Each structure stands twice: as structure tokens, then as C-alpha cells.
Amino acid sequence: MTIEELEQIALSVRQENAKYDYELNVCMDLACASQGAEKLKDALVKAAEAGAKRVLVRRTGCMGPCSHGPLVRIDPDETLYSRVQAEDAYRIVASLGGALAAGLECDLHEHFDSQVRVVLENAGYIDPEKIDDYIARDGYKALLTVLTEMTPNGVTHRITESGLRGRGGGGYPTGLKWGTVAKAAGNQKYVVCNGDEGDPGAFMDRSVMEGDPHRVIEGMAIAAYAVGANKGFIYVRAEYPVAVSRLTTAIREARRRGLLGNNICNTVFNFDVEIRLGAGAFVCGEETALIASIEGKRGTPRTRPPYPAASGLWGKPTLINNVETFANIAPIVRNGGKWFHDMGSERSKGTKVFALTGKIANTGLVEVPMGIKLREIIEKIGGGVPEGHTFKAVQTGGPSGGCIPAEMLDVGVSYDALLKMGSIMGSGGMIVMDDTSCMVNVARFFVEFCMTESCGKCIPCRAGTAQMHTLLTKISNGTGTLEDLELLEDLCSTVKEASLCGLGQTAPNPVLSTLKYFRHEYIEHIIEKRCRAGVCAMEISAEVTA
Amino acid sequence: MSVDTDVKTLVIDEQEVSARSGQTILEVARENDINIPTLCHLEGLSDIGACRLCLVEIKGSNKLLPACVATVQEGMEVSTDTERLRKHRRTVLELLFAERNHVCSVCVSNGRCELQSMAQEQGITHIRFPYRHAAYSVDASHERFTADHNRCILCLRCVRACAEVEGAHVWDVMGRGIDCLLITDLHEEWGRSTCTRCGKCVQVCPTGALFDKSKIGSDHPKYPDFLPFLNLMREAQ
Numbered sequence: 001m002t003i004e005e006l007e008q009i010a011l012s013v014r015q016e017n018a019k020y021d022y023e024l025n026v027c028m029d030l031a032c033a034s035q036g037a038e039k040l041k042d043a044l045v046k047a048a049e050a051g052a053k054r055v056l057v058r059r060t061g062c063m064g065p066c067s068h069g070p071l072v073r074i075d076p077d078e079t080l081y082s083r084v085q086a087e088d089a090y091r092i093v094a095s096l097g098g099a100l101a102a103g104l105e106c107d108l109h110e111h112f113d114s115q116v117r118v119v120l121e122n123a124g125y126i127d128p129e130k131i132d133d134y135i136a137r138d139g140y141k142a143l144l145t146v147l148t149e150m151t152p153n154g155v156t157h158r159i160t161e162s163g164l165r166g167r168g169g170g171g172y173p174t175g176l177k178w179g180t181v182a183k184a185a186g187n188q189k190y191v192v193c194n195g196d197e198g199d200p201g202a203f204m205d206r207s208v209m210e211g212d213p214h215r216v217i218e219g220m221a222i223a224a225y226a227v228g229a230n231k232g233f234i235y236v237r238a239e240y241p242v243a244v245s246r247l248t249t250a251i252r253e254a255r256r257r258g259l260l261g262n263n264i265c266n267t268v269f270n271f272d273v274e275i276r277l278g279a280g281a282f283v284c285g286e287e288t289a290l291i292a293s294i295e296g297k298r299g300t301p302r303t304r305p306p307y308p309a310a311s312g313l314w315g316k317p318t319l320i321n322n323v324e325t326f327a328n329i330a331p332i333v334r335n336g337g338k339w340f341h342d343m344g345s346e347r348s349k350g351t352k353v354f355a356l357t358g359k360i361a362n363t364g365l366v367e368v369p370m371g372i373k374l375r376e377i378i379e380k381i382g383g384g385v386p387e388g389h390t391f392k393a394v395q396t397g398g399p400s401g402g403c404i405p406a407e408m409l410d411v412g413v414s415y416d417a418l419l420k421m422g423s424i425m426g427s428g429g430m431i432v433m434d435d436t437s438c439m440v441n442v443a444r445f446f447v448e449f450c451m452t453e454s455c456g457k458c459i460p461c462r463a464g465t466a467q468m469h470t471l472l473t474k475i476s477n478g479t480g481t482l483e484d485l486e487l488l489e490d491l492c493s494t495v496k497e498a499s500l501c502g503l504g505q506t507a508p509n510p511v512l513s514t515l516k517y518f519r520h521e522y523i524e525h526i527i528e529k530r531c532r533a534g535v536c537a538m539e540i541s542a543e544v545t546a
Numbered sequence: 547m548s549v550d551t552d553v554k555t556l557v558i559d560e561q562e563v564s565a566r567s568g569q570t571i572l573e574v575a576r577e578n579d580i581n582i583p584t585l586c587h588l589e590g591l592s593d594i595g596a597c598r599l600c601l602v603e604i605k606g607s608n609k610l611l612p613a614c615v616a617t618v619q620e621g622m623e624v625s626t627d628t629e630r631l632r633k634h635r636r637t638v639l640e641l642l643f644a645e646r647n648h649v650c651s652v653c654v655s656n657g658r659c660e661l662q663s664m665a666q667e668q669g670i671t672h673i674r675f676p677y678r679h680a681a682y683s684v685d686a687s688h689e690r691f692t693a694d695h696n697r698c699i700l701c702l703r704c705v706r707a708c709a710e711v712e713g714a715h716v717w718d719v720m721g722r723g724i725d726c727l728l729i730t731d732l733h734e735e736w737g738r739s740t741c742t743r744c745g746k747c748v749q750v751c752p753t754g755a756l757f758d759k760s761k762i763g764s765d766h767p768k769y770p771d772f773l774p775f776l777n778l779m780r781e782a783q
Binding site for chain 2: 281283298302303451452453454455456457458459460462463464465466467470487490491494497498499500
């Protein structure tokens with residue numbers, strides 16, 4: 001495969017698409033599929049065949065606003081129809097070129113206008129199982145350009161220049177990591193893509209892997225060229241069967257086209273990718289546990305240093321990046337580091353995909369420039385909390401993150417700002433809570449998650465999270481005391497500082513952040529035996545009955 | 547000068563010490579009679595940094611490092627006994643005592659138990675956390691030994707001794723988090739497992755979780771010190 005051949009493919013796809021008057025893009029991501037998108041697509045195909053106009057019906061990955069699904073977008077008009085059912089198919093096809101189909105149109109301009117799509121640029125525009133669709137949208141162009149025109153150092157330099165930081169949550173500078181692996185001694189190096197997304201309420205990586213799998217593979221191949229690796233692994237959790245099957249197809253197609261394998265683009269560069277499935281352990285998202293899991297061992301973390309960049313898979317230098325990080329690579333290479341660097345805030349560059357969930361009108365995937373105010377994400381893009389309720393807090397970063405109260409919503413989203421507020425960027429889950437959520441209960445939920453997901457290797461995490469859960473249960477059912485609260489805070493500091501890996505070190509964050517901003521709720525549970533949200537059932541204490 | 551003989555100098559608890567490159571902080575501290583408490587560490591076995599008792603402070607870093615796996619760096623200043631560390635050590639020990647049933651008065655290892663001595667050394671007089679009252683079974687199926695999981699602290703010494711020294715890898719862990727449990731083979735009874743009956747796991751067990759049946763009700767000393775010698779003899783061969 002050469003650049004000329006690539007352009008030939010892109011051209012023929014565009015010519016083929018130009019034969020149609022209209023394109024009906026049907027979102028077939030999990031949320032839409034569960035509401036009948038499959039049947040809808042079949043009905044649209046049938047209706048299109050019966051109609052007079054030439055219509056292309058295409059299934060696509062996630063378009064974003066999941067709560068409005070099933071979604072259909074009509075191009076070239078860019079009309080978006082929401083909550084479409086199979087019965088509406090004939091009506092939609094008949095309305096093409098005329099007035100909009102009544103009752104289906106939705107106004108999500110405010111939702112889309114503040115977004116900047118880099119990672120999700122193809123979401124809703126390509127069929128994830130067709131490599132040619134990806135190539136037609138400049139896919140693999142970055143890889144072939146890199147192989148024929150750039151040195152490995154040049155690639156790393158461009159990534160460094162872009163200011164991209166790891167999107168898995170840690171925010172480690174990607175260019176620095178690549179440079180470290182590139183400089184590490186050894187002939188055998190590996191590139192690993194971390195797709196073990198496990199935070200409750202986070203589904204960014206799943207959508208990218210399902211909706212645009214080639215983007216991840218291209219990013220990995222570019223990384224492999226930059227660091228000198230010839231073998232890559234994508235570690236996906238087994239709970240994402242669609243992602244696994246899409247990636248499998250994508251790898252097969254890429255091999256067939258000569259974009260993976262030996263002598264890619266007639267150069268000396270060899271690279272191939274294999275998929276490894278996670279077995280349902282959240283801790284395997286931690287890089288050293290992930291490595292142990294790929295090696296076939298029990299998925300437990302080990303102490304760093306040595307970092308995987310020096311000693312990773314089978315002791316070899318290994319580059320581990322998150323799905324979203326790899327998804328950013330091709331656009332950075334295509335458009336230059338400066339283009340990416342110009343987006344975002346001072347120390348957090350580019351865009352970030354968030355999974356908006358909870359008590360909010362437009363749940364789904366959004367991609368926003370870094371530095372955007374939380375208020376804008378929640379009120380403008382997310383459409384605010386449903387009527388009749390008031391916003392209470394937004395939880396970012398999953399079980400390792402914290403709850404941010406209403407008075408801090410005007411802070412711009414960046415790695416450092418979130419850390420300062422007692423939360424973290426995390427992989428990008430954003431759970432909005434209103435006055436029906438009890439913050440003690442929220443903290444208890446996340447601690448329970450960490451307790452059941454702890455690998456059990458180190459004592460502070462194994463026994464500490466269990467004791468935190470016991471204390472929080474006591475407080476939430478009204479049997480807790482102020483001494484319990486004091487003990488809980490004391491325990492949090494040990495679990496945070498003494499745990500072996502990131503899971504334990506961040507497990508107290510939901511407790512500490514709710515204690516920081518919603519301490520009064522804890523006190524109410526303890527002193528007044530009252531849960532203002534009405535979530536916690538109080539056990540009648542001995543004194544009351546006596 | 548080769549890398550192996552590269553000498554580092556550092557400060558541990560305000561005492562200047564020298565070390566070979568690649569040595570762990572724990573090794574160097576013990577060579578210089580500086581005590582760092584440990585439970586999961588045992589000379590002769592690989593280190594896993596799991597018990598977190600050997601955490602030390604390094605000047606200039608907010609992160610605590612496990613001395614058993616952290617290697618020495620030139621000029622590093624290590625503190626092994628600060629108020630912050632003592633607090634974490636006590637909490638970790640309290641968590642252990644509350645996790646399973648460590649009732650010294652009815653334990654074969656009473657007076658010989660590393661957990662018990664450690665608690666005394668760290669000045670633990672009571673446990674602040676609610677006891678979890680674990681109810682694990684006792685595996686007495688083996689003709690010579692018994693495993694009482696209620697006394698296990700999951701230090702994994704037995705797992706490592708069996709896999710690394712005996713080469714049998716009969717012991718391993720199942721489950722995760724608070725539900726972790728030591729198992730023999732694929733959760734067979736110990737007596738029906740592929741155990742070679744060498745008894746190394748019993749000798750390295752720091753508590754009364756693994757014990758010799760013939761010692762029930764009597765003094766049960768354990769001799770884990772044989773491991774470094776055994777390794778030395780094997781290397782010599």
C-alpha cells in the first residue's frame with residue numbers, strides 16, 4: 001500500500017458515494033441499537049429501495065446524544081432525526097428533498113455547537129466495519145506519511161509539540177512517554193493500547209473502539225514507528241463484545257490492505273496487532289496489572305519503578321497508552337502539533353471526550369476543548385438537570401474521582417484544575433447528580449466499587465476499603481457516630497498514601513471530596529439521623545425506641 | 547569499573563551509608579542495623595511490596611516507597627521512622643487484626659507470631675476498627691499440616707516459597723479484594739493436592755495460619771531462616 005493507492009481508494013469511495021442523492025446515517029451504537037436501530041436500518045433500506053431517489057443507508061458508530069436515540073442523520077442536509085422507529089422509515093424516505101418529517105426533528109444545535117470533534121470526527125460518518133470508509137476520510141494517511149517522510153524522532157517531537165497528555169486519566173505527557181520508550185535499550189519493544197475502560201458511567205473508549213476502530217490501530221502503528229516497536233496489543237475488556245468484534249474486523253482488513261504486517265508501505269517497518277481480552281477486573285486498567293494480565297498471570301499491580309517504559313511486557317520496554325490517546329495521534333500528525341497545541345487551556349491541550357450521564361437532559365458522548373467551563377458542559381451541552389430538580393454535584397473521574405459542587409462549576413476543565421478541586425480528569429466519565437442524590441450514599445457506592453474491585457494484594461486497599469465501606473454504611477443508616485467520621489478520615493489518609501497502586505491511592509477520593517464540600521450531609525446523617533435526599537433508610541436507633 | 551560494583555552513598559535516618567548499585571533500601575538499612583518493619587518480606591524470596599509496613603519517606607518526594615523493592619539512588623535521604631510512617635504502620639496492622647480472627651490466646655503461634663511481635667513493636671494496644679469476624683474453614687485434610695485461613699494475613703510467603711524455592715506452585719490465591727483466599731492447586735483440599743509435603747510454607751508462615759499438626763497445643767517455633775542458606779547451597783552446586 002502506498003499513498004497513491006490510498007488516495008485511489010479514497011477517490012473511488014467518494015465517487016461511489018456521489019452516486020447517491022442522500023445518505024441516511026443510522027447510529028447503531030449500543031444505546032441506539034437497544035432501542036431498535038437494527039430494525040430501523042432494515043426498514044430504511046427497504047424504504048430506500050422502494051423510493052425514487054437514490055439513497056445510501058449507512059450504519060455508523062455513536063453520534064453522541066444517546067438519550068435521543070435511535071438517531072438518523074440525513075446528509076448532505078445534516079438533518080438530525082431523534083427517537084426514530086422502524087415505522088417512520090417510509091415517512092423519512094418520502095420526505096427527502098421536501099419538508100422535514102414531522103415529530104422526528106430535534107433541535108440539538110446548542111448541544112453540538114460548543115463541541116470540537118477531533119477524536120470523534122468520524123463518529124456518525126463512517127461504517128466502522130469498512131476500512132475504505134475510514135480511508136475516504138483521510139484514514140491511514142498519517143501513518144503512510146510518517147513512514148515515508150518522517151524520522152521516528154520527528155514523530156515523537158511532533159507529539160511532544162502538540163502538548164498531548166495521556167487520556168486514561170493520569171495526564172502524563174504522551175510525547176515524553178514515547179521518547180522514554182524510544183530511548184530505552186533493547187531490540188524488542190511493545191505498544192499496548194489500554195481499552196480496559198471500567199469506570200462506572202464511562203463509555204468513551206468503547207464508542208471509539210466500536211465506532212472508529214481503525215483510528216486506534218493507526219495511532220498504535222504511528223507510535224510503534226516512533227518508539228521502534230514491531231508488536232502491539234489491544235487490551236479490551238470482554239464485556240465489550242462489539243468492540244472486540246469491530247477491532248478484529250479492523251485488524252483483518254488492515255492486514256489485507258497491507259497497513260499492518262511486514263514492510264508496510266514498502267518500508268522496513270513491520271507492525272502487527274493482537275487483541276487480548278480482560279476477564280472482568282477493573283484493576284487490570286492499571287498498567288502493571290494489565291501487563292501481568294497480558295502475560296497470562298494474575299492481574300495484580302506491582303510497584304513502579306521500574307516503569308513499563310523501561311521494563312514492561314515480558315521485561316521489555318513497553319509503551320502503554322489509552323484508546324483515546326491513540327485516537328488523537330493521526331489528527332495531530334496530519335494537522336501538525338501546533339494545531340493541537342492551539343486548542344485547550346494552558347497546561348491541558350486539545351479536546352477531551354466525556355461521557356455525560358446521570359440527571360441530565362442530553363446524556364451521551366461529548367467532545368469539548370480543554371478549559372471549557374463545567375457549567376457550559378452541563379447546562380449548555382448537556383441541557384441541564386431535568387425540570388423540577390436542582391443541580392447538586394458532578395462526579396468526574398469515576399471511582400478514583402471526586403464530586404464537584406455547584407459553586408465550582410465556573411472552573412475550566414483541565415487536569416490540574418480538577419485535581420485542585422479534589423477530583424481527577426480520569427478517563428472522562430461525568431455523572432451529574434441533582435437533589436435526589438445523597439452524597440454519603442454516592443461515596444458509599446464508589447467505595448463499594450473499589451472494595452469489590454481491589455485485587456487484594458496490599459493491605460491498605462484490601463482491608464482499608466472494606467473498613468471504609470463498613471463505616472460509610474454505618475453513617476448512611478444512621479448508626480454512625482462522630483468518632484466513626486473521624487476514624488473514616490484517618491483511614492482515608494492511610495489508604496491514600498500507603499496503597500500500592502492507583503486504585504487504592506485514589507479510592508478515598510469520593511469520600512474526601514464529599515466530606516470537603518458536603519460535610520453537612522454526613523453530620524445530618526449522624527446527628528439528626530436524616531437523609532435530605534431521602535435515599536438512605538435509617539435504622540431506628542436504640543435510644544429512640546427506648 | 548563495571549556497573550555491578552558501582553557504589554552509591556546515601557543517608558538513612560541521618561546515618562551516612564554506602565551501598566552497591568541495585569541494592570534495595572531495606573537491604574542497606576539492615577546491613578547498617580537500621581530496623582524497618584516488614585511482614586511480607588522474607589530473605590530468600592522475591593519481594594512484592596504488599597504489606598506496606600516497610601514504607602519509607604524520601605526527601606524531596608511526597609510519595610512513600612516500599613523499602614523492600616525500592617533501590618538505592620545516589621544521595622537519597624531516607625527516613626524510616628517518622629510520625630507519618632508510624633501512623634500508617636499502626637493503621638495497617640490494625641486493619642490486619644480486624645480483617646480476620648487473630649485471637650492470640652488460642653493460637654498455636656502465640657509468642658512466636660510475627661504479627662503479634664510487630665503489633666507489640668509498633669505499640670498497638672487496641673483496634674479502632676470493627677472486627678469483621680471472618681468465618682473461614684480450616685483445612686485439616688493434609689496428613690502433616692493444617693491451614694487455618696482465619697489467621698492468614700495474605701503475605702503470600704507460602705505462595706512464593708512453594709513456587710520459587712520448592713518449585714511446586716501448589717499454593718496460590720483465588721478471589722479478589724477482601725475475599726482473597728489462599729488455595730492449594732485449583733481449590734482442592736490440601737491433603738488431595740499435588741503438595742510435595744516439604745513443609746517450607748509452614749516454616750515461612752509468619753502467623754499460625756499454617757502449622758504442623760504434631761505441634762497443636764504446644765510451643766510451635768518456626769525457622770524461616772533456612773531459605774537464604776538453601777538458596778546459597780543451590781547456587782554453589
